[in-house]
Amino acid sequence: MEQNKDQVMSENNKAQDPKPRFAFEGCSVLLDVNDGDRLVFARLSGGAELKIGNKRYSLKPLIGAPFGSLFQVETGEEGSFLSRILPVKKESTSSNVIEDSRDNRELIDNNESQNLTEEEIEAMRREGAKGDEIIEALIANSKTFDKKFQLSQEKYKLKKQKKYAPKVLLRRPFTRSICEAYFKKYPARIGFLRVDALSLLLTMANVTAYSDVLVVDMVGGLVTGAVAERLGGTGYVCNTYKGDSPSSVDMVKMFNFTDKVKERIVQSSINDLSSVKTASPEGVCNAEITINEPSTCDMVEEISVKARVVDDNTVAESKSIKAPKVGRGAKASKEAVEMWKENGFSSLIMAAQDQDPWSLAQDVFPLLSYSAPFAIYHQYLQPLATCMHNLQQGKMAINLQITEPWLREFQVLPSRTHPHMQMSSFGGYVLSGIRISTTT
Numbered sequence: 001m002e003q004n005k006d007q008v009m010s011e012n013n014k015a016q017d018p019k020p021r022f023a024f025e026g027c028s029v030l031l032d033v034n035d036g037d038r039l040v041f042a043r044l045s046g047g048a049e050l051k052i053g054n055k056r057y058s059l060k061p062l063i064g065a066p067f068g069s070l071f072q073v074e075t076g077e078e079g080s081f082l083s084r085i086l087p088v089k090k091e092s093t094s095s096n097v098i099e100d101s102r103d104n105r106e107l108i109d110n111n112e113s114q115n116l117t118e119e120e121i122e123a124m125r126r127e128g129a130k131g132d133e134i135i136e137a138l139i140a141n142s143k144t145f146d147k148k149f150q151l152s153q154e155k156y157k158l159k160k161q162k163k164y165a166p167k168v169l170l171r172r173p174f175t176r177s178i179c180e181a182y183f184k185k186y187p188a189r190i191g192f193l194r195v196d197a198l199s200l201l202l203t204m205a206n207v208t209a210y211s212d213v214l215v216v217d218m219v220g221g222l223v224t225g226a227v228a229e230r231l232g233g234t235g236y237v238c239n240t241y242k243g244d245s246p247s248s249v250d251m252v253k254m255f256n257f258t259d260k261v262k263e264r265i266v267q268s269s270i271n272d273l274s275s276v277k278t279a280s281p282e283g284v285c286n287a288e289i290t291i292n293e294p295s296t297c298d299m300v301e302e303i304s305v306k307a308r309v310v311d312d313n314t315v316a317e318s319k320s321i322k323a324p325k326v327g328r329g330a331k332a333s334k335e336a337v338e339m340w341k342e343n344g345f346s347s348l349i350m351a352a353q354d355q356d357p358w359s360l361a362q363d364v365f366p367l368l369s370y371s372a373p374f375a376i377y378h379q380y381l382q383p384l385a386t387c388m389h390n391l392q393q394g395k396m397a398i399n400l401q402i403t404e405p406w407l408r409e410f411q412v413l414p415s416r417t418h419p420h421m422q423m424s425s426f427g428g429y430v431l432s433g434i435r436i437s438t439t440t
Contacts, residue, residue, distance in 0.1 A: 020256065023170060025063050028254045030177050032169035034162045039181040041173065041254060050082075052166050057082050067172040072165055075128050082168060107144050115141040121164075131165020138164075151416070173254045175226040182222070182251075183424070191219045191353035192379050194427035196405045198226060204375035204403075204432035205347040211235045214345040214367055216360055218352040221249030224265065227349065228252070233260040238332065238345070239267040240364065242355075266332040270363050273340060344369030348435075350376040357431070358387040365396060368435045376431040384431040397433040404429050 023029055023044055031040045031050060042048055048059040052073065061071065061082050071082040116138060124134055138160055139145050145153060161167070171177055179195045201223065207213055207230050217223045217239050227237045241247055246267055257265075345368050352360055357376050368374065374397070378384050384402055391397045405427040409420045 022064055022066050023062055027256050028173050030171040030173045032171055034166050055080055062170055065170055067170055069170045071168040074130055075125055113142055113144040134164045135160045175229050178254055179222060189220055190222050191351060192428055193219055194424060196407045197427045197430060200405050200430050201349050201375045201377055202230060205349045206373045209234045211346045213237045214348045215239045216350040216352050218247045221251035223349055223351045224249050225252045225255045228261055228265050229255060233264055236264050240270050242270055268332045273367050347372055348374035353379060357383050358390050361387055370437050372435050374433060377428055379428045381429050384429050388431055395438055397435050400433040402429055402431050
């Protein structure tokens with residue numbers, strides 16, 4: 001009995017750790033297949049599966065593994081499975097690359113350079129050969145491998161490794177990894193908000209511990225989750241909206257927030273926050289975040305040349321993975337709403353792709369305290385320029401500026417360091433400033 005109690009307490013501590021080092025059952029994880037070829041969000045359970053190629057592999061070996069662990073497909077008596085491996089450090093080959101005088105000019109791609117047939121490879125798999133052994137056999141039976149340039153040999157090995165020994169990297173979902181995954185596969189779902197633009201939003205809005213941040217989030221909950229992650233269970237993040245129906249914030253449940261952090265995530269309509277103090281408690285306290293309904297945002301389905309495209313209404317890569325219910329966000333208490341009406345919010349972040357920034361700013365600016373910083377994101381420049389002009393004309397804010405974030409990624413390899421061949425050339429615009437009093 002004592003051993004069972006200790007085990008239960010250990011599991012509870014893992015689930016309540018704000019930044020858990022180990023993956024636990026029921027947590028959300030980001031699976032990086034073959035070094036970024038595919039990115040899949042999954043929720044770990046005993047029956048969860050991941051599809052790689054034409055086969056499905058159980059995710060049970062991932063439970064209890066530390067984040068950052070690398071897994072590889074191996075074959076055993078009971079079939080193929082994911083097995084944890086230790087990454088091998090390769091020695092620098094920069095000198096060999098410089099001195100290598102071979103090239104591929106005389107090589108002819110006629111599909112006759114490989115002596116091993118598909119039948120022989122399948123026979124090796126049935127006999128329990130590992131992926132690395134199959135790759136070595138392919139290299140030994142290749143007529144042209146030794147004639148290839150050294151970099152071409154590395155590309156050949158990598159190509160065969162992805163096919164016969166695919167690897168899965170277990171990553172912890174947090175603001176950067178979630179934003180990068182969605183921007184790479186489904187940028188429209190997050191309003192084409194790049195990770196450097198998101199960082200700029202948090203910085204320009206001065207999101208720090210014990211802040212009360214007002215958020216207009218129409219990018220699936222990414223901004224709400226990013227603010228809550230930075231607050232770390234202190235202060236409040238209030239997601240506000242126009243009308244009666246709030247925008248979806250389903251991405252919040254991917255962050256694996258503890259109950260302490262979830263209690264600091266609330267939402268309320270602009271009308272409720274702007275109403276007079278005599279408003280009925282029911283009209284204030286009924287505002288709550290619904291982040292427990294399963295949705296298509298639980299998974300990011302990969303799209304590659306050979307991968308099939310899954311319909312948006314289906315759960316990607318995991319028919320047996322069911323998103324368990326995540327606790328609702330804490331209700332905006334009457335006391336908190338009254339405090340915000342009296343003192344105002346300490347900062348504002350707006351990411352509303354389908355709304356006019358100036359129209360929203362007119363509604364939410366009165367909710368801010370004086371000298372409160374704000375940051376407004378939009379994919380296009382003109383709506384922000386119009387909003388900036390109106391704020392200047394109305395003398396509602398100072399230190400106004402529109403920033404265009406710029407990001408360049410580099411490949412860093414021996415003798416091959418250069419900017420990525422394909423990268424994002426556009427990251428939207430951010431309007432920032434400080435609200436001031438308009439009374440004279």
